[in-house]
Each structure stands twice: as structure tokens, then as C-alpha cells.
Amino acid sequence: MARIAVIGAGMGAMAAAARLAVAGHRVAVYERTETYGGAVRRREREGFSFDTGPGLLPLPAVYRDLFVKTGKEPLESCVELVQVDPSALHVLPDGTAVPLPNASRAGVVSALDEALGAGAGERWGDFLVRAREAWDRTRRPLLEEPRWPNWQVLAEREPYPAVPHRKLLRTRRAGTLAEIGAWELRDPRLAALLESHALAYGLDPRAVPASAAVLPYMEHAFGTWYVRGGLRELARAVYDRCVARRVEFHFGAGVSRVLEKDGRAVGVELAGGAVADADFVVAGVDPGTLGRLAPGLPVRDGDGVPARHGLPSRLTVLLALRGGRPAGTAHRTVVHAPDRDAELRHLFDGGAAAAPTVTVLRPDDPALVPDTGHEAVTLTAAVPAGAAPRELREHAERMLAVAERAVPGLRDRVLWQEVRTPADIAEATGVADGSVPAPALAAGGGRLLHPANSTGVSGLFTVGGWSHPGGGLPHAGMSGALVAGLIVEGPEFRGSR
Structure with a gap:
């Protein structure tokens, strides 16, 4: 039985802790804040309740597997999962509203043909077939296996089978998501729909490789789910599973240093000076924080993966509304920016502020409101991570203006509102x-790969959205499974089958 110290109580860290405890190890989690869940938090006020992090769960199979592997009670006995249908209502730049059915390719094709005209659905459906091929080519190395030592193969090889595009005397293939939209979908409304999947992760569709086609594919193939009571209930269930498997949690216990001896991690030193000895250390922190906790240690061991800098963050507006949720309201509405070019310049090029693409979440969940005469609504949009407070306040106002296209009379219904900024994400x-980390993606020179879960220090591993396989709730859960496998089975572990 090994002693394992886990730094942080985010979703990936807790997923690893539960699996390691079931394998017979003694696991202790040290969390600098007073609660668990990382970015998966809840805000409660005056009978209203809001998720302040992710609001929907893709790929619930990841957490189903976690609960199967760590106990007798399945995920569905611990939380109530609800499939969201439609998956999303898209309000496109020209005002066209398109409800997309959940996990139904035929339904999506039909809906797009009806809303955008004959042929639009067929082009989108053909794109999804190609996106599936990219998914099949990258699923195991990017999600289910430890990151390959020869990761350059993933960085150089574009898995998306782009359609040849002939212009004048040249034939080209789409190398970015934006080029797929322009050359293969050939409709600015379909291109906006496609690019919104990149923007949801703070990725620039003009620069992100064509392999990002797997993002809309995952949503259409595996569906979108809501956890009754909010996504915080999923974090609570994972925490409870850890406690049931005798994982020790120490809250308000920030780690100041990873301890090393003879090239191996041997424990952690806490902010107050106390030392916790360990045979393995699992760090659920971003690379910058890990570098500060392990100064001078080869935590990346010169692996050559390009460092990630300047990623956008998210701005969230919590709205307590008078008046109940109208019948037939979509759970999720994506209101697209009226000027996509201006939005991209603002986010990625330092351009002037512009109206953003806004995701509007309106759950049909009595647990979130004081009574049926009120509604809890959450707005989210990508913002530059370094935006000043005044800019963020102004951006929140622009988000409200955009959201009124989905919620008529919105401003007149507001009882109160709260704005959650990148500073709040930093605190959590x-x-x-x-x-906010994005999922790992192939091609693009490795810019969207993440550091391996193993490090250049023996016995030190990384977990969570800032390590392989990247950001997002499913990916965090997968990172927990990979780290547990590497510790339990050793370096020969090659992923679950």
C-alpha cells in the first residue's frame, strides 16, 4: 500500500484519488480552498442556485466508468442525469433560430434543411461523417492512452480528411476550422455554428487545426446531459465516492512545495510548514503553479510540447429573474455574435470590444429557484484573460444585450445579477x-496538446484540465483514470481497453 498525496480537489484529482483508493492505496488530498470541485462551483442566494463553472455534461460515460470502477453504486444512483433536448437552440447572426436535436444526426440534418434551406443539412451531415473519421483516428491516443513519447506524430499528422478545394489553378485542403466552414460548409450560418464549438473553449477558429472537428462531433454523437440540481451535484457525488473509499481530505491546506529526494517525489510541504510524506505525488494544478511548487525540478523534462500562453477566460452573468420559465424553452441557447470577425479580433487580436457569442442556460429545474414564479438564468461568453475590471463590466452589459435576442424582455425581469470574472476562476x-484549458487536439504543431501525466520527476504525476488529455469535464475524468493506471500498473500502462 503506497501513500499518495494529491494536490488539489478538482474533478480530475478526485477521479484519480477514488481510483487509487480502490486499488488499495492510502490517499490524502490537500486543497488550498475550503471546498472541492475546482471550477465546478455553485452560487446560492435568496433561494436561487447557479452553476458558476460548466453547466452541461458531455460524454457522461466517463463518469459512469468512474463509478463502476470504484463501487457498487452506479452514477445514476448518485445523481439524476437528464438528456437535454434540443441539444441547443442556435440563434444565428442573421436571426435564424435553429433547434438541434440531441444525439440525432438525421434530426440535425432535417432541422438545418428546414431552417437554412435544402442542402444545408446534407453538407453538415457530410461534415459530421468526416469528423467521425478524425475522432476514430485520435480517440485512443488523445483520450484513452498516456501521451505518446513520440507525440510529434500527433502534432504533425492532420486526422481530419478534408475535401479538396480548387481555386483557380490551386487545390487546397482545409487546415483550420474556419477553412472547413468556408470551403466545405459554404454557408456563413453553418460556419458560425461550426466555429461556436471552438469559441466555447476559447479557441480561435481561424487558427485551431481542422482536427477540432471532433468537438461538434462529440456533441452530436454522444449527446448533452444535465445533472438535476446542477453540475455541482456531480462534484458532490465524486467527492462522496472518494470519502466512501476512505480518501482523506484536508481543506484550507495549500501546498507550498513538492518534496524531492534523489530525483524522486517524496511528499509535500504545506503552507504552514507541516510535511506530508508520500510515495507518489499527484498534482492537479496548472503548469505555472507546478513550476512554483517544484522549482528547479524537471517537471516537464524537456518534452518539447509548446507551452500554452494567453488563453481566453470566461465571463459569467448570473441572473435571478421574476416570472417563471416559459413552457417549451430550450435549456441551452447559443446566441451568435452579429459580427463574428469583430468578435474574433477582440478575443484573439487585441481589437476593440465587440458583441460576443453568448451561451444562455435556462434549466427546467425547481431546485434552482425559490418557486415557480422565478427563473435562474446563466450567461457565459469567452473574454480575454487579462481584461480589466471596467472592460468586464462593460462586456457583461453587451452580453445582456445579446441575450435579449433569446430572452425577450430580459432586462425588465431582472431581480438581481452577479458577474463572475476571470478573477473568480483564478480564485477557484x-x-x-x-x-480555461481546452481539450487536447491533434495536428497544429502540437499547440493544443498538453503535458504528459508523468513528469521528469519519478513519482510525480499531473492530473486535470492542464495536463493530458486537456480541459473539459470528460477529459478531467479521463486524466484521473490515466494517472491511476500509471501509478497502479507502472510505466508499462497503455490505457484502458
């Missing part, structure tokens, strides 16, 4: 600028 996660 420890990431200095409040950046």
Missing part, C-alpha cells in the same frame, strides 16, 4: 489569470 482553480 489557482490559475493566475483565470484561463
Whole structure:
């Protein structure tokens, strides 16, 4: 039985802790804040309740597997999962509203044909077929296996089978998500729909490789789910599973240093000076924080993966509304920016502020409101991580203006509102600028790969959204499974089958 110290109580860290405890190890989690869940938090006020992090769960199979592998009670006995249908209502730049059915390719094709005209659905459906091929080519190395030592193969090889595009005397293939939209979908409304999947993760569709086609594919293939009571209930269930498996949690216990002896991690030193000895250390922190906790140690061991800098963050507006949720309201509405070019310049090029693409979440959940005469609504949009407070306040006002396209009379219904900024994300996660990690993607020179879960220090591993396989709730859970496998089975572990 090994002693394992886990730094942080985010979703990936807790997933690893539960699996390691079931394998017979003694696991202790040290969390600098007073609660668990990382970015998966809840805000409660005056009978209203809001998720302040993710609001929907893709790929619930990841957490189903976690609960199967760590106990007798399945996930569905611990939380109530509800499939969201439609998956999303998209309000496109020209005002067209398109409800997309959940996990139904035929339904999506039909809906797009009806809303955008004959042929639009077929082009989107053909794109999804190609996106599936990219998914099949990258699923195991990017999600289910430890990151390959020869990761350059993933960085150089574009898995998306782009359609040849002939212009004048040249034939080209789409190398970015934006080029897929322009050359293969050939409709600015479909292009906006496609690019919104990149923007949801703070990725620039003009620069992100074509392999990002797997992002809309995952949503259409595996569906979108809501956890009754909010996504915080999922974090609570994972925490409870850890406690049931005798994982020790120490809250308000920030780690100041990873202890090393003869090239191996041997424990952690806490902020107050206390020392916790360990045979393995699992760090659920971003690379910058890990560097500060392990100064001078080869935590990346010169692996050559390009460092990630300047990723956008998220701005969230919590709205307590008078008046109940109208029948037939979509759970999620994506209101697209009227000027996508201006939005991209603002987010990625330092351009002037512009109206953003806003995701509007309106759950049909009595647990979130004081009574049926009120509604809890959450707005989210990507923002530059370094934006000043005044800019963020002004951006929140622009978000409200955009959201009124989905919620008529919104401003007249507001009882109160709260704005959650990148600083709030930084406080919850420890990431200095409040950046939000994106999932790992192939191609693009490795820019969207993440550091391996193993490090250059024997016995030190990384877990969570800032390590392989990247950001997002499913990916965090997968990172926990990978780290547990590497510790239990050793370096020969090659992923679950």
C-alpha cells in the first residue's frame, strides 16, 4: 500500500484519488480552498442556485466508468442525469433560430434543411461523417492512452480528411476550422455554428487545426446531459465516492512545495510548514503553479510540447429573474455574435470590444429557484484573460444585450445579477489569470496538446484540465483514470481497453 498525496480537489484529482483508493492505496488530498470541485462551483442566494463553472455534461460515460470502477453504486444512483433536448437552440447572426436535436444526426440534418434551406443539412451531415473519421483516428491516443513519447506524430499528422478545394489553378485542403466552414460548409450560418464549438473553449477558429472537428462531433454523437440540481451535484457525488473509499481530505491546506529526494517525489510541504510524506505525488494544478511548487525540478523534462500562453477566460452573468420559465424553452441557447470577425479580433487580436457569442442556460429545474414564479438564468461568453475590471463590466452589459435576442424582455425581469470574472476562476482553480484549458487536439504543431501525466520527476504525476488529455469535464475524468493506471500498473500502462 503506497501513500499518495494529491494536490488539489478538482474533478480530475478526485477521479484519480477514488481510483487509487480502490486499488488499495492510502490517499490524502490537500486543497488550498475550503471546498472541492475546482471550477465546478455553485452560487446560492435568496433561494436561487447557479452553476458558476460548466453547466452541461458531455460524454457522461466517463463518469459512469468512474463509478463502476470504484463501487457498487452506479452514477445514476448518485445523481439524476437528464438528456437535454434540443441539444441547443442556435440563434444565428442573421436571426435564424435553429433547434438541434440531441444525439440525432438525421434530426440535425432535417432541422438545418428546414431552417437554412435544402442542402444545408446534407453538407453538415457530410461534415459530421468526416469528423467521425478524425475522432476514430485520435480517440485512443488523445483520450484513452498516456501521451505518446513520440507525440510529434500527433502534432504533425492532420486526422481530419478534408475535401479538396480548387481555386483557380490551386487545390487546397482545409487546415483550420474556419477553412472547413468556408470551403466545405459554404454557408456563413453553418460556419458560425461550426466555429461556436471552438469559441466555447476559447479557441480561435481561424487558427485551431481542422482536427477540432471532433468537438461538434462529440456533441452530436454522444449527446448533452444535465445533472438535476446542477453540475455541482456531480462534484458532490465524486467527492462522496472518494470519502466512501476512505480518501482523506484536508481543506484550507495549500501546498507550498513538492518534496524531492534523489530525483524522486517524496511528499509535500504545506503552507504552514507541516510535511506530508508520500510515495507518489499527484498534482492537479496548472503548469505555472507546478513550476512554483517544484522549482528547479524537471517537471516537464524537456518534452518539447509548446507551452500554452494567453488563453481566453470566461465571463459569467448570473441572473435571478421574476416570472417563471416559459413552457417549451430550450435549456441551452447559443446566441451568435452579429459580427463574428469583430468578435474574433477582440478575443484573439487585441481589437476593440465587440458583441460576443453568448451561451444562455435556462434549466427546467425547481431546485434552482425559490418557486415557480422565478427563473435562474446563466450567461457565459469567452473574454480575454487579462481584461480589466471596467472592460468586464462593460462586456457583461453587451452580453445582456445579446441575450435579449433569446430572452425577450430580459432586462425588465431582472431581480438581481452577479458577474463572475476571470478573477473568480483564478480564485477557484489557482490559475493566475483565470484561463480555461481546452481539450487536447491533434495536428497544429502540437499547440493544443498538453503535458504528459508523468513528469521528469519519478513519482510525480499531473492530473486535470492542464495536463493530458486537456480541459473539459470528460477529459478531467479521463486524466484521473490515466494517472491511476500509471501509478497502479507502472510505466508499462497503455490505457484502458
